[in-house]
Amino acid sequence: MTAETDIIHAILKAARTAVVTTQTARGTLHSRPLAVIEDDFDGTLWFFTADPSPKTEDIATHPAVNVSVGDGKGWLSFSGTASVSRDQERIDAYWNPWASAYFEGGREDPAVALLEVKVDSVHYWDLDKPAIVKGFEVVKGILTRSAPDVGEDGVVTLDDRR
Template identity: 50%
Template sequence: MTENTSDSSLQSRRETVHEIIGRASIAMLTTRTASGSLHARPLAIVTRDSEPSALYFFTGHPSEKTDELAAFPLVNVSISESKGYLSLTGSASVTRDAALIDELWNPGAEAWFEGGKIDPSVALIRVDLAAAEYWDTDKPAIAKAVEFVRGLTSDHEPDMGEHGTVTL
C-alpha cells in the first residue's frame, strides 16, 4: 500500500502507529550480527511524549546487541498487541546520558540492573523511527477468527482491519 500524502491522512496514520505503540509494552528489536544474520530479542518499550518518532530500550552496555548496533545501526522493531501490529524501521544508537536514564527509569528496568540506575552497565538504545507498516483492528478476537475462516472458505479476502504505511 502506498502512503497517502494528504496532511490529514498522514497525521491519522501517524496517530494509529503511536496508538499501537502506546498499547504495547514489549517489542522485538532486530539487529544484524557481524556475520550478517538477523537477531531479534524482546525488550520493554520506553517512550517520551516530547519525541514521538523515537523509541527507547534499557540495555546493558557493553553487550552483544550494542556491539551489533555500533556496526550496523539500521534496525527493525516489531510490535504485536491485541488490537494491532507494527513493523518499524529506524536507526539505533546507544546512550549513557545520565539525565535521560533518570527520566526514563522505571520498575521494569530496576529488575535488570543490580546497581539500579547508577549501575555502570546501564544504557539506553534509542531508535529514531523512519517508517512504519501497521495493521490496526478494533475487532474482538472472535470476529477476527470469523473473518479468517471466511477467507479460507470463500474467495473473499478477510477484513482484518486497517493496513497502511507511513513515514515518521
C-alpha cells in the first residue's frame, strides 16, 4: 500500500456520507448525499440506491459522476463511471439497518439496487494534522502573506479497468 492509498483509506473510513453528483438529461448537475457502505476502497465505490429514480435516470443518460467525501481528516473527490447493479449477493453482503430504513419491502423490495462507481481518479486533500498545527500554519500564512501549509494534496489515477 502506498502513502496515497493510506490517505484515501483513512479519509474514506472516517467519512459516513458521500455526495454523488450526476448530470441530468438537460445537462445540469445534481448532487445527492448517499451513505458510504464500504470503506475498503479497491477502485470501486458502492452505494444503495432506489431504481428507478431520478438518480438512476441521470446515470443511464450520463454515466460520468463525481463522488466527494470529507471529514476532519481531509477530503476526497472521486471521478468515475457509474452503473446500476442488482447483484443480489453484493446486496446481501452490504445490507444493514441503515439500508432497511430506506426500503419499505426490506431486502426484497423491487427498488433495491446498488450504485457502482468505477473510479478513474481520486483527488485528495489530507488535513490530518493537529488543530494547533493547522492554526499555526494559518497565522503564519497571514503574517507572511503566503499560502498556509495545512495539509497535503494530490491526484491518484487508477488503471483503466473498463
